[in-house]
Amino acid sequence: MTASGKARSGRPARKRRDPLWLRVLPSLSVVLFIALWELAVKAGDVAPIILPAPSSIARYLVAMILDGSLPYNLAVTFVRIMAGFLVAGVLGVLVGVLMGMSKVLARVIDPWIAALYPLPKISLIPLLIIWLGTGEAYILTISAITAFFPVVISTYAGIRQTSQELVKAARDLGASTRQIQTNVVIPAAIPSIFAGLHLGMGVTIILVVAAEMIGGSNQSGMGYLLIRFGQVMETEKVFASLVALAVFGGVIMKGQQAIDRWVAPWAVGKS
Amino acid sequence: MDIIVENLVQVWDDGGAGVRALDGITHHFRSGTLTCLLGPSGCGKSTLAQIVGGIETATSGTIRIVDPKNPSAPPARPGQCSVMMWQSLNLFPWRNVIDNVTFGLEMAGVPKPERYARARELLASVGLRNFEEKACSQLSGGMRQRVALARALIMDRPILLMDEPFAALDAQTKIVMQEELTRIFERMRKTILFVTHAIDEAILLGDEVVVMTARPGRIKEVIRIDLPRPRTQEMVGTHEFGELYDRILHLIREEVLNAMRQQDEALA
Numbered sequence: 347m348t349a350s351g352k353a354r355s356g357r358p359a360r361k362r363r364d365p366l367w368l369r370v371l372p373s374l375s376v377v378l379f380i381a382l383w384e385l386a387v388k389a390g391d392v393a394p395i396i397l398p399a400p401s402s403i404a405r406y407l408v409a410m411i412l413d414g415s416l417p418y419n420l421a422v423t424f425v426r427i428m429a430g431f432l433v434a435g436v437l438g439v440l441v442g443v444l445m446g447m448s449k450v451l452a453r454v455i456d457p458w459i460a461a462l463y464p465l466p467k468i469s470l471i472p473l474l475i476i477w478l479g480t481g482e483a484y485i486l487t488i489s490a491i492t493a494f495f496p497v498v499i500s501t502y503a504g505i506r507q508t509s510q511e512l513v514k515a516a517r518d519l520g521a522s523t524r525q526i527q528t529n530v531v532i533p534a535a536i537p538s539i540f541a542g543l544h545l546g547m548g549v550t551i552i553l554v555v556a557a558e559m560i561g562g563s564n565q566s567g568m569g570y571l572l573i574r575f576g577q578v579m580e581t582e583k584v585f586a587s588l589v590a591l592a593v594f595g596g597v598i599m600k601g602q603q604a605i606d607r608w609v610a611p612w613a614v615g616k617s
Numbered sequence: 618m619d620i621i622v623e624n625l626v627q628v629w630d631d632g633g634a635g636v637r638a639l640d641g642i643t644h645h646f647r648s649g650t651l652t653c654l655l656g657p658s659g660c661g662k663s664t665l666a667q668i669v670g671g672i673e674t675a676t677s678g679t680i681r682i683v684d685p686k687n688p689s690a691p692p693a694r695p696g697q698c699s700v701m702m703w704q705s706l707n708l709f710p711w712r713n714v715i716d717n718v719t720f721g722l723e724m725a726g727v728p729k730p731e732r733y734a735r736a737r738e739l740l741a742s743v744g745l746r747n748f749e750e751k752a753c754s755q756l757s758g759g760m761r762q763r764v765a766l767a768r769a770l771i772m773d774r775p776i777l778l779m780d781e782p783f784a785a786l787d788a789q790t791k792i793v794m795q796e797e798l799t800r801i802f803e804r805m806r807k808t809i810l811f812v813t814h815a816i817d818e819a820i821l822l823g824d825e826v827v828v829m830t831a832r833p834g835r836i837k838e839v840i841r842i843d844l845p846r847p848r849t850q851e852m853v854g855t856h857e858f859g860e861l862y863d864r865i866l867h868l869i870r871e872e873v874l875n876a877m878r879q880q881d882e883a884l885a
Contacts, residue, residue, distance in 0.1 A: 509707075511703065511705060511707050512707050512709065514672055514707075515701070515703060515707035516709075516720070516724075517672070518670060518671075518672055518696070518700060518701045519700065519720050519721035519724060519768070519772065520721050520724050520725055520772070521720075521721075521724040522724070525724050529720075529724070530709065533709070533711040534711075536711065610711065611752070612710045612711050612752055612754060613711070
């Protein structure tokens with residue numbers, strides 16, 4: 347009796363908290379991987395040009411932070427990402443909402459999206475370079491075009507999937523069609539708009555860095571940095587830039603999740 | 618408000634001959650009474666409530682909503698003087714408790730201080746004082762029911778339509794909510810249409826139980842419930858209650874069997 351009672355009361359506590367070894371396992375695996383890498387490079391006497399040791403990558407990383415090249419180029423890339431994301435986000439949500447509100451508009455725009463969405467946007471780079479050159483306008487355009495599609499598609503889908511029950515309930519409480527659109531349909535679409543914005547952010551990061559690699563007449567940004575170090579085989583700096591870029595991407599994604607939670611806590615984890 | 622329904626027919630479009638959900642419903646729901654619509658699943662009882670509420674439009678037939686104290690006034694349009702409490706509650710997840718309750722007033726342009734004051738009073742009367750700022754997802758099932766009830770009551774419309782609002786509750790919470798509704802009804806004397814498939818609930822709450830047939834939904838029998846008010850849960854054990862229960866059970870059993878046979882045929 348007592349034993350089974352104890353077991354029952356003990357279970358929820360264990361469920362809430364994983365054992366210590368399980369909690370440290372993820373970080374431990376990273377540490378272990380880096381240690382093995384370090385050992386392998388040292389023991390195998392691998393040329394740093396092929397695979398530098400983590401310790402030397404770290405030294406370069408610190409040096410690049412201190413000489414300002416990493417902060418500067420990260421900042422430039424960050425501004426470009428935000429610009430592309432902002433344009434795509436605003437236009438995507440706007441067009442998606444309008445399509446959701448107007449059947450005519452949805453009919454007209456739908457085939458365009460269906461035709462252009464599967465096209466790899468990177469393939470537009472040559473054309474955009476002809477039209478816009480390799481400056482900021484080109485980077486903004488290519489990233490915004492790419493991010494626009496997931497945002498508009500998710501927004502439109504979210505609007506169309508609004509629960510008709512909620513719409514009926516709102517109408518029963520005296521809401522006009524217009525009031526239903528702003529007070530029910532749009533808020534109901536927010537989880538799916540957020541999902542679209544996350545996808546949009548992901549592709550914006552990819553496209554900005556790729557555009558910096560290919561065009562980049564401004565000779566700045568993380569993409570430019572990577573390609574330049576690669577060409578002169580400064581492998582340590584390539585790795586250091588990659589580490590910085592990975593952390594940077596993670597921070598942006600976490601930041602976006604934090605904004606989601608702040609703007610609409612009820613929508614988080616729903617889509 | 619009296620609700621006079623005549624020869625109501627509802628046919629759902631199924632691409633073919635159509636599915637006859639309601640077939641010639643004629644009934645006079647009396648002002649200030651609580652009528653329970655009882656029937657097997659799919660008998661169209663929810664549809665009937667939605668038609669009375671102007672949420673659905675009937676294929677044919679008429680509904681007249683008239684004020685018995687002022688019979689010469691033009692009849693109201695369905696929906697104008699009723700409000701629905703939904704089976705799935707349909708609370709807006711992006712609004713907190715008080716903003717759910719005040720949704721209708723906000724749409725009608727009632728200023729915020731006024732609608733909040735009314736909501737606070739109403740929320741307190743259904744036992745939700747100090748829950749105004751909570752998200753609906755933080756509330757228990759019974760509390761969400763109270764929010765939905767308050768959201769309907771704040772509209773202050775003479776007809777309240779309730780579509781199996783307590784069906785998803787656990788037995789104890791259901792009893793509490795039934796008592797709550799009984800108290801509210803006995804105080805406010807609104808005209809209530811209460812859709813249910815639970816016989817005991819129908820007897821406990823209703824002045825009248827309209828028993829409906831399996832699809833197509835027709836009125837099989839109307840049973841007056843003369844149990845005294847105020848009603849209490851203790852009445853469930855009385856001899857009178859038992860007799861009513863047996864009588865309705867006998868009526869409904871046939872229809873449930875009919876409905877099951879229909880489902881079997883549809884699957885075959």
